[in-house]
Amino acid sequence: MKFIHLTDPHLTASGSLFEIDIDARLQAAVASINAHHGDAELAVITGDIAHWGEPGAYQRAATALAELTMPWYPLMGNHDVLGAFYDGFSATPQAPDGRAYYKVDTSAGMFLMLDTTSEGTHGGLLDDAQQAWLEDALVAATGDAFIFMHHPPLDCGLEGLDNIRLMNADVLADVFARNPGKVRHMFFGHMHRPFHGAWRGVPFSSVKSTAHQTAPIFGAGVKLRSSSEMPGYAVAMITAESVAIHDISFLEEHTTFENAREFGGRDKPSV
Numbered sequence: 001m002k003f004i005h006l007t008d009p010h011l012t013a014s015g016s017l018f019e020i021d022i023d024a025r026l027q028a029a030v031a032s033i034n035a036h037h038g039d040a041e042l043a044v045i046t047g048d049i050a051h052w053g054e055p056g057a058y059q060r061a062a063t064a065l066a067e068l069t070m071p072w073y074p075l076m077g078n079h080d081v082l083g084a085f086y087d088g089f090s091a092t093p094q095a096p097d098g099r100a101y102y103k104v105d106t107s108a109g110m111f112l113m114l115d116t117t118s119e120g121t122h123g124g125l126l127d128d129a130q131q132a133w134l135e136d137a138l139v140a141a142t143g144d145a146f147i148f149m150h151h152p153p154l155d156c157g158l159e160g161l162d163n164i165r166l167m168n169a170d171v172l173a174d175v176f177a178r179n180p181g182k183v184r185h186m187f188f189g190h191m192h193r194p195f196h197g198a199w200r201g202v203p204f205s206s207v208k209s210t211a212h213q214t215a216p217i218f219g220a221g222v223k224l225r226s227s228s229e230m231p232g233y234a235v236a237m238i239t240a241e242s243v244a245i246h247d248i249s250f251l252e253e254h255t256t257f258e259n260a261r262e263f264g265g266r267d268k269p270s271v
Helices: 022-037 055-065 082-088 128-140 169-178 250-255
Strands: 002-006 042-045 072-074 102-106 109-113 145-149 183-188 195-199 202-206 233-238 243-248
Touching: 002 022, 022 055, 022 233, 022 250, 055 072, 055 082, 109 128, 128 169
Parallel strands: 002 042, 042 072, 109 145, 145 183, 183 202
Antiparallel strands: 002 233, 102 109, 195 202, 233 243
């Protein structure tokens, strides 16, 4: 099974942010996906669809994402506004309490989409309703489950991001511990960086934003800084044996070149 992981487009009603044409970047990502990965089963966008939660930003996002040749599923991020999110994405499943958490059945197993937003803070929270919903879903799971959420549950070493991660991550760890072996992989956004590893024994991955990136400046007291380095999306390939993830720098696809031996820049050995 093949699917696409997009995250953090941070669209605005004007189409620009930090002097970056973020509209054009999302449109270029969609064009690249359709051209090279149109066989993907679906796409997931792990939050921060809009930068200021403007209705016009969601309209722009819906227009761009509608060009994808596969179904797509958006999540809420800390910059998103729930009402405007559903006004723009009315086809997105909705929980009974009105929040944006839901299940998608795929050929690889259950994709469990969480809403880790918490009003009044950029940090994340897994509320009681979702804890119970997630627990029930994992108990009922007869195959693999994959978790999607905006906020990472662990520190990454970038203090500005660590201060706004999932703040009650122990609750998520407890759910996992009560359902060992059920969660095969976690995918999240928020980082604006490629970030991969394992947490509490569960592999995870994040990917670059389609807008701007987080500068990897480590150290205590270092403020969060962004950069205009190239955006990306990820192609995930899931089989019974593996979860393989490729980060795609879609604005650099024109830089490919032939790497045959005769073009390697080295003289042929003398005979």
